[in-house]
Amino acid sequence: MPAESHATETAVDSTSEDAPLLEVKNLRTEFRTRSGRVVASNDVSFTLDRGETMGLVGESGAGKSVTARSILQLIESPGEITGGQVLFKGEDLLERTEAEMGPIRGKEIALIPQDPMSSLNPVLTVGKQIVETVRRHQDVSGAAARERAVEAMRDVGIPDAEERVDDYPHQFSGGMRQRVLLAIGLSCQPDLIIADEPTTALDVTTQAKILDLINDLQETKGMGVLMITHNLGVVAQTCDHVGVMYAGNLVETAPLETLFDAPRHPYTRALIDSIPKVDVSYDELPSPEGSMPDLGELPAGCNFAPRCPYATDECRTAGDPTLEAVGGSPSSAACIRADELDLRESATPALAGTGRDTVDRSGDPLFEVRNLRKYFNAGGGVLGGVTLSRDDGLLPQVERQQVKAVDGISFDIYPGETVGLVGESGCGKSTVARTALHLMSPTSGEVYFDGQPLHELDGSAVRSLRTEMQMIFQDPQNSLNPRKTVGQIIGRAVEKADVAHGAEKRQRVRELLERVGLSGDAAERYPHEFSGGQQQRVAIAHALAAEPRLIVCDEPVSALDVSVQAQILNLLNDIQAERSIAYLFISHNIGVVRHSCDRVAVMYLGKIAEFGTVAEVFSPPFHPYTESLLSAVPHADPRQVTDRILLEGSVPSAIDPPSGCRFQTRCPRKAGAVCETDVPELEAVADGSGHHISCHLSVEEMSERRSFVEPQGRLD
């Protein structure tokens, strides 16, 4: 194709070495909607130098991704870049036509997309997908390109790159697929990498590894990295320079340390404050009020003014402030009071308190699970996963492969208590919840609710007990029927539980909505008219409607923005205090579990590795898995360095779990052959202690590290 070869010649030449690698000036991107134009990226300006990592943080809808995509002109209709410049090595990329952008994308600037599951083509081998990129930009033979692909895979730490180059994406785990995406990005040695939430879809232990990898690669190759994330922990671990976005505007830019030590914009302060610190106990989690305004209905003054504790009348009326340098500091902030405000200290120190009240566990548990097992048949269909085997000359035997999602789990919950279930994805947390509630029937095991054996009751008896046990789901958008109004959804639950009928029912719905912080008129509206946080409030009201005694919360905040998470968690805590409801709280987020639970069970591959109160689990002795899980959580504080324990490989298949201890294949502290042969029992750490660990190591050996919940010294 002649057009293409011509385009290849016009790649940006690196003559203008003195210009910054990337300079974005007053970039403006708008979207046409039926209700007029919405500015998704409003006069954004920043500079990124070679070898530097710049972070763009903000809540969802703040305009981070739009800004990044505008740099590569990847905005599709109805979006449109309406102004500004994107100077890449001194040349304005916005003046290039679509065809002329070809040699830039992938070769000079690589984009690492967010979702490793859907960003790779499932019908092409990963090698082919890397080769594709290489050959698009470089005039090399197929064999040489393949060489490059293997090299790139080795660079990103994919073991056995040579053998795995011909594997298909589904043969890789999530973390490995993210590495493949990185390898594609790196294959042409770009000067700039735009990483759009590269670790959001990954587990903490995998996230830690990928972030380390990006840091290493950036140092050895001297690239610039634009890191887009909502997670301040990720920013603190990787960036040199940070831009904070809010409602389409860049509201503050600052070097990393300055941003965390002396933020200049009240929103930055609020964002930092909204992350609960692991070593502080809270009576109530810090949460900024309200949520980000809809881009179509921005307030008259400063966009943040309605939520800002420092807002004056001038802030509310005098238009949206522009980003300006703040005197005596390297920061710039879009705040008219930036010079006078002192935001070095958290605005919410008073919230630190004694933490959760102690739970009375003298009586009988409300909910008890003993030896719960749930096996799924591997493979679909009636004959899926069935194998015929004939051993020792005996008759042929039919064997069915089974996924042991939950394999012998026991725990109990007392009235008014919150028990957390943590673990990486695929460890069986959600299956435990559904099996315990009999939404799925367990393979074996006993479940007692208030002394009644659920496993012996028939369908209708279980159904009548359902009102006592409710569930809150991860994604509020899916858990509310889109064809019904909020009033119909909650009203049905009120009616079903025989709490109230008719006019009394409508009154009850209003009360419930008001209890969860919505207006009573919300009953008239449909779920999709609400934001994610509000939808989750509706889901909570729905769960409360039946006046249950136990609520299973399956990742109730993981689909929500940080600032909204704290609001929902506080609401759940308040409701628990009022009605002494017990929660089974499932989460992969260690920080959330730390502040919302009384006791925690750490799960690995269908078994409980450690069980005890939060203080016990987060302090020594540690199960080696708990230890690595806790150490992998990125701290939202650039100065706090934890020596991380990175786990090798990924979680093994539950079809054929490792012999002995299930964690032995990845355990950094494997004791020896005993780990491979004997299954460790979940044993009390000391006589009479509620702290149980399932490990062959001695208590002393598991106690070498300091606690994760006591205040820690900063490493300056």
Added chain:
Amino acid sequence: MAAEASVVERLRPTTAQRERIARFAVRVRANTKAEIGLAIVLALVLVAIFAPVIAPYSISKTDISHRSEAPSVAHPFGTDSLGRDIFSRVVMGSRISLYVGFGSILAALAIGTVIGVIAGYLGGLTDELLMRMMDAAMAFPPVLLALTLMVVLGPDLSNVILALAFVYTPYIARVARSAALTERNESYVEAAVARGESNRRIIFSEVLPNCSAPLLVQGSLNISFAILAEASLSFLGLGAQPPTPSWGLMINVGSGFMDTAPWILIFPGLAIGITVIGFNMLGDGLRDVLDPKVDTVAA
């Protein structure tokens, strides 16, 4: 009294429902294909309703002196071999086509949706049994199956509706099943189970309303097939019987005069074409409007 009031209250659309309908209307208006399709279908419905007023002559009045006349001011579409006004017959024929199209597909929707949603939601053996039955019916070409049924039932317009309803039920059931399969995995269904709802209520009150979008699309596409099938059956003499002004029948009669008086079959043919295109465009447009993934205007 109180019960009556609550029924009235339930039937009256709430503000939110009205807004929802208004939004849907705006989206249809924004989609050219849906808009044109809707315009054609609405025009057809109006023609069918006011057919006796529009048609200038009786459909059965023969006039030997004006046999096989070419289109003129008096007879805009000409006359057929018996001297009947073709314009009047085409206008009145719209009633037959729409009657058969809507009648058969509404019946197919009623039965097919229930079968499909039950199969999709319950899964397992129920699904296998119901869907294998549907597959068996689908294994025959639609018109051939309808022909066979017409031979058994006897040529009559209401039998045409019966036969076509039977033929198109499996297609509706397939679509309903796949929609229900998707919805079954949404967590609002799980929330309903956790609330202690019965299967029956979950299927009809929670799952079914969420399957309406693909069914609406499939329904309007199938109406055009049904109209075409009715024309085929009538053309073959197994559908409407003379002197019913069925378009298919008119083409059948007109095929003998193709060389001498082509207008006898051209105009009913055009009418069939426009009707089929109208319902097809409406169905296609609705698919775009109702499927957020094909949406080109930001939501």
